[in-house]
Amino acid sequence: MAPRPASKTAVPSDKVGVICRALRRAIxxxxxxxxxxxxxxxxxxxxxxxxxxxxxxxxxxxxEGLVELRRNRIAVVATPSxxxxxxxxxxxxxxxxxxxxxxxxxxxxxxxxxxxxxxxAEDRARDGSDAVSIRLATEFHILLAxxxxxxxxxxxxxxxxxxCCLTLSLYSRPHSSECAINEHRAIIAALVKGDEAKVMxxxxxxxxxxxxxxxxxxxxxxxxxxxxxxxxxxEEGESERVVKMPKVVRAR
Amino acid sequence: MAPRPASKTAVPSDKVGVICRALRRAIxxxxxxxxxxxxxxxxxxxxxxxxxxxxxxxxxxxxEGLVELRRNRIAVVATPSxxxxxxxxxxxxxxxxxxxxxxxxxxxxxxxxxxxxxxxAEDRARDGSDAVSIRLATEFHILLAxxxxxxxxxxxxxxxxxxCCLTLSLYSRPHSSECAINEHRAIIAALVKGDEAKVMxxxxxxxxxxxxxxxxxxxxxxxxxxxxxxxxxxEEGESERVVKMPKVVRAR
DNA sequence: GACCCACAAGGTGCATGCAATTGAGGCGCA
DNA sequence: TGCGCCTCAATTGCATGCACCTTGTGGGTC
Numbered sequence: 001m002a003p004r005p006a007s008k009t010a011v012p013s014d015k016v017g018v019i020c021r022a023l024r025r026a027i028x029x030x031x032x033x034x035x036x037x038x039x040x041x042x043x044x045x046x047x048x049x050x051x052x053x054x055x056x057x058x059x060x061x062x063x064e065g066l067v068e069l070r071r072n073r074i075a076v077v078a079t080p081s082x083x084x085x086x087x088x089x090x091x092x093x094x095x096x097x098x099x100x101x102x103x104x105x106x107x108x109x110x111x112x113x114x115x116x117x118x119x120x121a122e123d124r125a126r127d128g129s130d131a132v133s134i135r136l137a138t139e140f141h142i143l144l145a146x147x148x149x150x151x152x153x154x155x156x157x158x159x160x161x162x163x164c165c166l167t168l169s170l171y172s173r174p175h176s177s178e179c180a181i182n183e184h185r186a187i188i189a190a191l192v193k194g195d196e197a198k199v200m201x202x203x204x205x206x207x208x209x210x211x212x213x214x215x216x217x218x219x220x221x222x223x224x225x226x227x228x229x230x231x232x233x234x235e236e237g238e239s240e241r242v243v244k245m246p247k248v249v250r251a252r
Numbered sequence: 253m254a255p256r257p258a259s260k261t262a263v264p265s266d267k268v269g270v271i272c273r274a275l276r277r278a279i280x281x282x283x284x285x286x287x288x289x290x291x292x293x294x295x296x297x298x299x300x301x302x303x304x305x306x307x308x309x310x311x312x313x314x315x316e317g318l319v320e321l322r323r324n325r326i327a328v329v330a331t332p333s334x335x336x337x338x339x340x341x342x343x344x345x346x347x348x349x350x351x352x353x354x355x356x357x358x359x360x361x362x363x364x365x366x367x368x369x370x371x372x373a374e375d376r377a378r379d380g381s382d383a384v385s386i387r388l389a390t391e392f393h394i395l396l397a398x399x400x401x402x403x404x405x406x407x408x409x410x411x412x413x414x415x416c417c418l419t420l421s422l423y424s425r426p427h428s429s430e431c432a433i434n435e436h437r438a439i440i441a442a443l444v445k446g447d448e449a450k451v452m453x454x455x456x457x458x459x460x461x462x463x464x465x466x467x468x469x470x471x472x473x474x475x476x477x478x479x480x481x482x483x484x485x486x487e488e489g490e491s492e493r494v495v496k497m498p499k500v501v502r503a504r
Numbered sequence: 505g506a507c508c509c510a511c512a513a514g515g516t517g518c519a520t521g522c523a524a525t526t527g528a529g530g531c532g533c534a
Numbered sequence: 535t536g537c538g539c540c541t542c543a544a545t546t547g548c549a550t551g552c553a554c555c556t557t558g559t560g561g562g563t564c
Binding site for chain 1: 317408
């Protein structure tokens with residue numbers, strides 16, 4: 001596959017981008033649970049920008065389906081229905097099958113190393129919080145998508161993966177991710193081997209099992225103070241990109 | 253398939269939504285060619301709103317990949333590369349296979365009627381402008397997606413279909429759509445018959461042939477005055493939604 | 505004639521202000 | 535006590551203003 005130009009994020013300015021990334025992360029780490037309120041003022045205050053910018057960021061996230069905007073009402077973190085969650089997983093399966101189909105047998109050595117490093121990180125984080133495990137697992141898939149060098153595919157996979165994460169907050173029992181990690185390793189192996197059919201079916205069953213383990217029963221809502229929750233996300237630390245490169249798991 | 257609540261467009265206010273719809277339509281009808289400039293001022297003036305709103309609309313369209321935002325520069329209609337166009341079609345194929353898989357054998361009579369009516373409309377428009385033919389062909393696919401009642405799927409199919417439209421402006425020779433119309437009829441027939449495998453393969457080859465007919469060679473750019481181009485789109489005329497929901501679907 | 509620089513104009517980046525809407529608490533009344 | 539209305543604080547909807555960036559252009563120099 002011929003190398004292609006890297007993806008350019010379609011972010012308007014970048015203050016907006018900073019806020020979006022922070023909120024996305026807060027959401028997938030379940031610091032912001034579905035239904036959590038996101039007033040423009042508080043957001044602006046927390047990130048040191050005006051409401052205009054916060055509002056714009058909320059607009060972007062709404063376009064991605066992570067946030068719900070209701071006219072004249074405070075925006076909230078999206079609360080997808082069970083059926084929407086199932087739909088998201090169905091779409092995700094198709095998209096990620098496409099990803100591995102394009103990638104099978106075409107990974108460079110350094111890419112393989114990067115993937116392995118990421119899974120190692122997942123392994124190391126296994127004892128940590130569920131939130132981090134879930135984030136890392138998701139980022140593995142986004143990392144894969146990135147390697148296709150198809151900006152559109154990256155965007156869709158990321159979006160739908162985030163949405164799926166969101167549903168985990170709602171419908172999943174406490175995460176047990178060990179098997180998932182092994183499945184990640186199996187996928188890498190099949191990719192390296194270049195067995196297109198095999199890797200597609202691996203990805204399919206992997207996501208399918210994640211979905212069925214996840215979509216079992218509703219979980220209780222929780223609430224804390226928005227400003228507190230966002231504190232650790234306010235200054236965009238280490239990981240400028242959603243998927244940070246391997247090695248070190250810990251956030252500074 | 254159990255009825256589900258209808259999709260709610262994630263549009264913030266609705267002035268923004270009006271502008272988005274108008275611009276989307278102008279773009280897919282190729283009134284706004286790739287690379288066309290979209291200054292916030294002119295947009296605001298044309299639609300009778302402030303720059304703030306125009307800006308917000310541009311942000312949404314950028315998130316959909318129809319518009320490119322460059323910092324401190326005038327926004328332009330996106331100009332996807334040939335490779336991106338190919339990627340978009342690949343994704344589209346997978347998504348629409350999913351659509352027809354979900355729909356096979358599950359259409360109501362009125363839905364079938366609606367589909368047939370739409371294809372008839374395509375037939376009638378065959379002598380008209382290419383722009384209208386292309387729009388109708390695209391809307392057929394979006395109509396199908398709508399019938400899945402999966403908001404997420406609708407959104408992704410719509411988005412990627414619009415993007416594909418956009419690439420037609422760039423890389424396609426003048427449209428010859430008769431065969432496409434027949435293919436649409438064949439898809440409907442297979443859906444009614446409920447032959448899942450058949451309809452998936454039909455959809456696959458349909459889109460594949462559209463793609464290969466489309467992605468042949470670059471076409472010359474064209475330019476006119478933005479304000480003139482947008483005039484017919486400024487007042488949101490007949491079709492408020494791009495594709496109106498089928499009678500039966502509407503919830504509550 | 506070609507190149508370079510400085511300046512002006514057009515356009516975006518962002519904050520702020522004001523109007524409009526909503527939700528909630530308090531009060532009266534049955 | 536319970537229900538409904540009313541008022542007010544909180545919050546969004548949107549326009550406008552100012553600062554800054556980018557680009558095109560004209561004059562000066564070699």
